[in-house]
Amino acid sequence: MTPRELSAAIGPLAPVLDAPSRQTLDALMLAFPDR
Numbered sequence: 001m002t003p004r005e006l007s008a009a010i011g012p013l014a015p016v017l018d019a020p021s022r023q024t025l026d027a028l029m030l031a032f033p034d035r
Contacts, residue, residue, distance in 0.1 A: 004034045
């Protein structure tokens with residue numbers, strides 16, 4: 001699964017995730033940019 005697919009799957013759930021989880025996801029997206 002690519003980061004883009006992962007973000008698309010998690011995107012709809014973002015409002016119910018706490019801030020640290022979103023920050024972690026953002027960090028993962030930066031660490032593993034879509035190629």
